Amino acid sequence: MMPNVVHGVPNAKRKAQDAKRRTVWVVRPASYAVRQTLNAPSLGARGEAAGGEGWGGVFHHGPRATGHRPRAFCFWLPAIGHRLSAIGDFRGGIFALVVAVVAHVLATSQAQSLTVGLFAAPGYISPTLEGSLELGGFSLSARLKRDSLGLGVEDDLEFGPAGRFVFGARGDLGFGLQPLAWGAEAYLRGSVAQFGLDARLGYASAPRAALWAGERNFSGFAGNFNASYRLDPANTLRASLAYAGDVPGAIFQGSTLGLEGSWALREGGATYLAGLGFRVGAYALLGWRGELGEEGTLLDATLRLGWVNRLELGLFQEELRLRLMTTFPLGGVPFEAAASLEAESLRGDVAYDNANGRWTVWLRYTFTFD
Amino acid sequence: MPNAQRKTSKYVDGRWSIVSSQRPKAIRALLGVLFLALSWVGAQSPAEITKQVQANLEKSPWEATVSGKAQLPDGSSQDVEFRLQVLPGKEQVARVEFKKPGSLEGNFVVISEKEVWNYLFLTNQLIIQPRAKANVQGLGVNLTSLGDFDQLNEQVSLKLLGEERTAEGAAWKLSGTPKDKTQGYSSMEILVLKADPRPLALTLKDAGGKTVADLAFKGFKRVNLTAKQLKKYPADAEVVRK
Structure with missing residues (x-):
């Protein structure tokens, strides 16, 4: 169910504005945590419980062109804030209750991690809480902000040095919309020997941005299927198919479906990536990953050119991880940029969207328990 | 004996x-x-031999290449090769880097006193587990016991069959059966170099007498290793703690 008013702009007017845009690139700061690396062409996605990256995996390394600019969480704030004013106490009570439950569970179980954060955007601010723990052979996770709650369960299949598969499911409830928004998804990802797979399928009754910080705003069904095959130690092939679900007001419905294929070649300590993709139109993919002069510092760069124009850079050194992304404002495409910095347990995400004059900031700190 | x-x-x-x-x-x-x-x-009794081997391998850091044939989980027999690096002493760390089969090239396992790290190249993930919980099965043997000959003597009922001449010199030939029947093999044979007590070859067989793994230890050398070197992993790897 889509709200009729988003950020104070009637849908009809918004659609008219959107129609003026030919193609818009979608940026989500948290997406950099799940971007693939060249040696893991399709399966670099961070665990849902760990990063709460949600559907970033749908598009990671995939083009972000849609016919309609998904709104960051902040864009839903006026609507959400208005509707929630009557249930503010209820929401605060829920948050306090969940914190108490989490504290109790942590005290009585083998906790894995607890991440506390603060998400902010124009007109909106919310604490975020993510936790995971092992219980009864399963890995349970929970994520919470002031107007939504998500619970997940995960298990894995271990093949020792040959590989590992993780499978799980999660459900989210959003209290910011009437009726209550909900979302569910199931996923399977991992590798064994030369085969890799990353698949997920989900449904959301409302834009996912209402369900978790940093999520995208499309609703309905969404899924992705990425497969990798290692031809030999030096060569890896990857193919991906992604469907983004119902993008509100989309003028390019075809843009919700994306295809991408790539080939990674490992040679002389570096990995070279080349590929082709299609979303609305065709684009080329080039990448390089390898250590820089200083031992231990690793650079991962990926460039997409064509109907998708985007540069992603990752710089990694021991406990320091910097990820940058920028689009090239060609052909009327608005400029978007994002940065993510991780230093040990601290992580900060910043994003800027020129077209909407929108920014988001998300700071997080993770406690890890042995 | x-x-x-x-x-x-x-x-x-x-x-x-x-x-x-x-x-x-x-x-x-x-x-x-x-x-x-x-x-x-x-x-020598098998216990004395394994003690000698353990003492010799704990003298200083070393590395060796282990190669041969092994039965993979799908039942097929494939060429295997991995580099074994061991840092003995206070901060004990062992690293197993896979070279063959090609599908595992780039994967490695790091075993420390408290943890087992399992790096998977294709997903660029490092899975960290407490050692007590980890049972990193590979090549038909629990890799966490590699390089720990005291543990081998505890886990396997060993007997000394005699001696053999090898290219590297005279060697003791030991055979044994695992005390824990859930291991991936039912008998083993191991050759231990007498002059420089260390393993030269290892053969594992299943209950039907079929060879599960037939491995040779080559290129043994004493090297300078640090825990930091052995624990190195790609800086962009996703770290998963279990």
Whole structure:
């Protein structure tokens, strides 16, 4: 169910504005945590419980062109804030209750991690809480902000040095919309020997941005299927198919479906990536990953050119991880940029969207328990 | 181990008796003394041998390449090769880097006193588990026990079969059966170099006598290793703690 008013702009007017845009690139700061690396062409996605990256995996390394600019969480704030004013106490009570439950569970179980954060955007601010723990052979996770709650369960299949598969499911409830928004998804990802797979399928009754910080705003069904095959130690092939679900007001419905294929070649300590993709139109993919002069510092760069124009850079050194992304404002495409910095347990995400004059900031700190 | 002593003695005795028939009495007496000494040295129990191996491998950091054939989880037999690096001492760390089969190239396992790290190249993930919880099965054997010969003696009922000549010199031949029947093999044979007590070859067989793994330890050398070197992993890897 889509709200009729988003950020104070009637849908009809918004659609008219959107129609003026030919193609818009979608940026989500948290997406950099799940971007693939060249040696893991399709399966670099961070665990849902760990990063709460949600559907970033749908598009990671995939083009972000849609016919309609998904709104960051902040864009839903006026609507959400208005509707929630009557249930503010209820929401605060829920948050306090969940914190108490989490504290109790942590005290009585083998906790894995607890991440506390603060998400902010124009007109909106919310604490975020993510936790995971092992219980009864399963890995349970929970994520919470002031107007939504998500619970997940995960298990894995271990093949020792040959590989590992993780499978799980999660459900989210959003209290910011009437009726209550909900979302569910199931996923399977991992590798064994030369085969890799990353698949997920989900449904959301409302834009996912209402369900978790940093999520995208499309609703309905969404899924992705990425497969990798290692031809030999030096060569890896990857193919991906992604469907983004119902993008509100989309003028390019075809843009919700994306295809991408790539080939990674490992040679002389570096990995070279080349590929082709299609979303609305065709684009080329080039990448390089390898250590820089200083031992231990690793650079991962990926460039997409064509109907998708985007540069992603990752710089990694021991406990320091910097990820940058920028689009090239060609052909009327608005400029978007994002940065993510991780230093040990601290992580900060910043994003800027020129077209909407929108920014988001998300700071997080993770406690890890042995 | 009376059985082991008898076999070892026979072997040495056989060589001596051939020589003794061509020597004068004085030399024969001298060789008799040598024989007694050799018999005493050769009369090693498996426990003593594994202790010697453990002590030798704990002297200083070392590395070796292990290669041969192994039965993979799908039942097929494939060429395997991995590099084993061991840092003994206070901060014990062992690293197993896979070279063959090609599908595992780039994967590695790091075993420390408290944790087992399992790096998977294709997903660029590092899975960290407490050592007590981890059972990193690979090549039909729990990799967490590699390089720990004291543990081997505890886990396997060993007996000394005798000695063999190898390209690197005389070697003890040990055989054993695992005390824990849930291991991926039902019998093993291991060759241990006498002059520099360390493993030279390892053969594992299943209950049907089929070879599960037939591995040779090559290129053994003492090297300078640090825990930081052995724990190195790609800086962009996703770290998963279990």
